[in-house]
Amino acid sequence: MPPDHLLDDYVDPYDDPAARGRRHGPLRVGLGGPVGSGKTALAAALCRTLGAELDLAVVTNDIYTTEDADFLRRHAVLPDDRIEAVQTGCCPHTAIRDDITANLDAVELLEARHPGLELVLVESGGDNLTASFSYGLVDVQVFVVDVAGGDKVPRKGGPGVTASDLLVVNKTDLAPLVGADLDVMRRDAAAVRGGKPTLLISLREDPAATEVAAWVRQQLRSRAAQHA
Amino acid sequence: MTAALLALADSRLPAGGHTHSGGVEQAIVAGLVHDPRSLEVFLRRRLVTSGAVAAGAAAAAAREGGGAPADRRAGWARIDAETDARTPSPALRRASRQQGRGLVRVGRRAWPAAVWDDLPDRPHHPLALGVAAVAAGLGPDDAARAAAYLAVTGPATAAQRLLAMDPITVATVTARLGDEVDRVAAATSTTSTGISSRTPPGTSPGTSTGVSTGTTDGDGRDPDWLPADTDPLLDLLAEVHADRGDRYFAS
Amino acid sequence: MRTLVEVVARPGPGGRTVLPVVRASGQLAVRRTGPTTVHLVATAFGPLGGDDAEVRLVVEAGARLIVRTVAAAVVLPARGESPPSLQRIRAEVAGVLDVRPEPTVVTAGAHHRAVLHAQLTEDAELTATEQVQLGRSGEQPGRWTGTTRIERAGVPLLHTTVGLGPGAAAWLPPVAPQAYASTVHLGSTAGRATGDDAVRLPLDRGWVATAWGERLTPTLARLALLGQPAPVEEALS
Numbered sequence: 253m254p255p256d257h258l259l260d261d262y263v264d265p266y267d268d269p270a271a272r273g274r275r276h277g278p279l280r281v282g283l284g285g286p287v288g289s290g291k292t293a294l295a296a297a298l299c300r301t302l303g304a305e306l307d308l309a310v311v312t313n314d315i316y317t318t319e320d321a322d323f324l325r326r327h328a329v330l331p332d333d334r335i336e337a338v339q340t341g342c343c344p345h346t347a348i349r350d351d352i353t354a355n356l357d358a359v360e361l362l363e364a365r366h367p368g369l370e371l372v373l374v375e376s377g378g379d380n381l382t383a384s385f386s387y388g389l390v391d392v393q394v395f396v397v398d399v400a401g402g403d404k405v406p407r408k409g410g411p412g413v414t415a416s417d418l419l420v421v422n423k424t425d426l427a428p429l430v431g432a433d434l435d436v437m438r439r440d441a442a443a444v445r446g447g448k449p450t451l452l453i454s455l456r457e458d459p460a461a462t463e464v465a466a467w468v469r470q471q472l473r474s475r476a477a478q479h480a
Numbered sequence: 481m482t483a484a485l486l487a488l489a490d491s492r493l494p495a496g497g498h499t500h501s502g503g504v505e506q507a508i509v510a511g512l513v514h515d516p517r518s519l520e521v522f523l524r525r526r527l528v529t530s531g532a533v534a535a536g537a538a539a540a541a542a543r544e545g546g547g548a549p550a551d552r553r554a555g556w557a558r559i560d561a562e563t564d565a566r567t568p569s570p571a572l573r574r575a576s577r578q579q580g581r582g583l584v585r586v587g588r589r590a591w592p593a594a595v596w597d598d599l600p601d602r603p604h605h606p607l608a609l610g611v612a613a614v615a616a617g618l619g620p621d622d623a624a625r626a627a628a629y630l631a632v633t634g635p636a637t638a639a640q641r642l643l644a645m646d647p648i649t650v651a652t653v654t655a656r657l658g659d660e661v662d663r664v665a666a667a668t669s670t671t672s673t674g675i676s677s678r679t680p681p682g683t684s685p686g687t688s689t690g691v692s693t694g695t696t697d698g699d700g701r702d703p704d705w706l707p708a709d710t711d712p713l714l715d716l717l718a719e720v721h722a723d724r725g726d727r728y729f730a731s
Numbered sequence: 732m733r734t735l736v737e738v739v740a741r742p743g744p745g746g747r748t749v750l751p752v753v754r755a756s757g758q759l760a761v762r763r764t765g766p767t768t769v770h771l772v773a774t775a776f777g778p779l780g781g782d783d784a785e786v787r788l789v790v791e792a793g794a795r796l797i798v799r800t801v802a803a804a805v806v807l808p809a810r811g812e813s814p815p816s817l818q819r820i821r822a823e824v825a826g827v828l829d830v831r832p833e834p835t836v837v838t839a840g841a842h843h844r845a846v847l848h849a850q851l852t853e854d855a856e857l858t859a860t861e862q863v864q865l866g867r868s869g870e871q872p873g874r875w876t877g878t879t880r881i882e883r884a885g886v887p888l889l890h891t892t893v894g895l896g897p898g899a900a901a902w903l904p905p906v907a908p909q910a911y912a913s914t915v916h917l918g919s920t921a922g923r924a925t926g927d928d929a930v931r932l933p934l935d936r937g938w939v940a941t942a943w944g945e946r947l948t949p950t951l952a953r954l955a956l957l958g959q960p961a962p963v964e965e966a967l968s
Binding site: 259 | 582
Binding site for chain 2: 906923939
């Protein structure tokens with residue numbers, strides 16, 4: 253972690269980093285979504301796909317255990333020193349939205365440990381449809397829902413579905429089994445998302461999460477272009 | 481400057497406090513806290529021990545604020561060391577320094593002031609609180625009050641979440657401790673005159689800090705020493721908690 | 732009643748320790764019981780409420796000192812509203828000091844205040860123990876307040892005050908132990924450890940262990956599980 257006197261380089265107190273995008277450091281990508289939708293599986297897939305080309309690390313916000321962090325370690329998608337787990341005090345969305353201190357500490361610790369870091373995935377604890385990341389913590393956020401939750405989910409909305417930078421609808425392979433209509437989900441999502449992208453994927457069929465990885469690469473490119 | 485005090489003591493100030501249970505998570509596991517009455521007992525024992533230590537350190541830190549930069553730097557480094565000595569549990573030290581850093585992060589921007597640069601890196605939370613009070617234009621008494629109050633409200637909120645207690649009941653328990661919070665905070669302004677006036681560390685035995693004139697108050701306490709009240713139970717709970725893989729709170 | 736004990740340990744010829752100052756006044760006598768050992772002997776009942784005892788120990792570089800007591804101290808209240816009795820140990824240590832008194836028993840209505848203030852040089856070693864039982868067998872507990880402050884080269888390493896007994900602010904059921912024991916050791920490291928109502932915490936080149944319970948003997952057994960520094964060896968005379 254950097255020393256405390258470097259904690260803040262914003263001269264103007266109203267110069268909100270969330271509003272203008274960070275000028276330096278790795279791209280921080282939030283991964284949110286309900287329990288069981290596949291956030292950890294997506295994080296693991298992105299680590300596998302992007303790990304060879306990018307210097308990356310992960311922050312996990314397990315609700316109770318270090319299960320997600322342990323999953324990533326066990327599947328050896330990342331070395332131990334690139335995974336930080338934070339406790340969220342029974343309140344996972346407070347930790348990513350209202351008081352992001354513990355997550356900022358974890359991100360800064362990873363940045364200090366790996367000075368060349370290009371990408372940090374911040375995986376939230378499984379929460380409901382109202383959870384979203386503060387842009388004080390992340391640069392862009394991905395909200396992950398799944399087909400098994402029912403094809404009504406995009407229509408129900410909530411900040412995760414409507415305002416996330418990327419909506420991922422996972423487990424499309426289950427659609428026939430649960431009677432979910434993918435076209436309905438795609439159409440409803442488009443209706444509430446004001447042009448922001450939605451990807452329908454199946455991590456089972458595409459364990460590399462090819463499309464999501466491509467979106468992350470695009471975010472890195474556009475930020476680089478912005479600050480060039 | 482009451483509004484600044486309210487902001488400093490507000491549990492919604494994003495300084496990371498919500499991820500710490502102040503020992504209450506492990507106290508619940510150990511069966512020591514299970515209802516409003518047992519919660520009140522727990523909060524009381526925390527208030528009069530680590531709460532008193534925090535209030536004393538916060539007030540002492542705030543007193544240093546008016547000094548020349550070199551003096552207050554030295555004073556704050558000493559208060560940090562004194563707080564370490566009063567916090568032998570590694571888990572509690574970690575929790576205190578994490579929260580200190582969190583408070584520095586928000587405090588620097590909320591109350592910009594030169595004094596922040598004189599703090600040691602990753603200060604103990606009470607020290608950061610004292611400096612935040614200085615930066616916000618508050619005095620030592622306010623710093624002590626905020627420290628004592630936060631010693632109660634943090635674990636109270638944690639218990640409410642963990643036990644799904646009635647929030648109104650928890651608010652009542654906290655309110656009932658108000659007089660005791662004030663008493664603990666007020667005691668710090670009469671006991672310690674601040675350790676900064678003492679001989680600095682590094683001198684040889686016999687002349688260094690803490691050799692009092694031999695005077696003590698009615699309870700046998702040395703008025704030259706910052707409060708050092710401790711509860712070994714809280715140390716044990718904190719260390720057992722730190723070893724667990726399954727926990728909601730960082731401490 | 733004021734009591735003052737003073738002992739100075741100094742390195743003598745052939746690596747031995749000499750004790751040029753061994754004196755006491757008031758309610759404690761001090762006896763040399765070995766080449767580097769002194770025993771404190773109570774010369775009256777008590778301590779009584781209002782008594783004030785100070786033990787000043789100086790251990791110079793290269794010297795060793797072992798301090799023991801011959802029997803448990805039974806703290807009694809003074810008549811009427813009893814003020815606390817006070818015992819302060821002030822130690823300046825550049826050599827090796829080992830202080831392990833017999834237990835302190837605080838009877839009903841009494842309040843004993845114990846202070847250990849040790850100032851160590853960089854290479855000094857210290858072992859100090861405290862054993863407390865509130866109330867004699869079948870008796871209501873008395874009250875005990877113990878402060879330990881240890882500094883090394885002027886830097887505070889440990890400063891804690893533990894309050895036990897009725898009226899102590901943090902002595903609240905269900906955890907209101909009548910027995911308490913602690914060991915602090917500076918000179919060798921030990922990591923943190925937890926036990927049943929017992930915890931050991933690391934200090935810079937040292938550690939402090941604490942245990943509590945209803946009776947002293949089992950409490951001491953649980954404390955011993957967390958480690959016991961070997962007694963300082965008597966130098967050959």
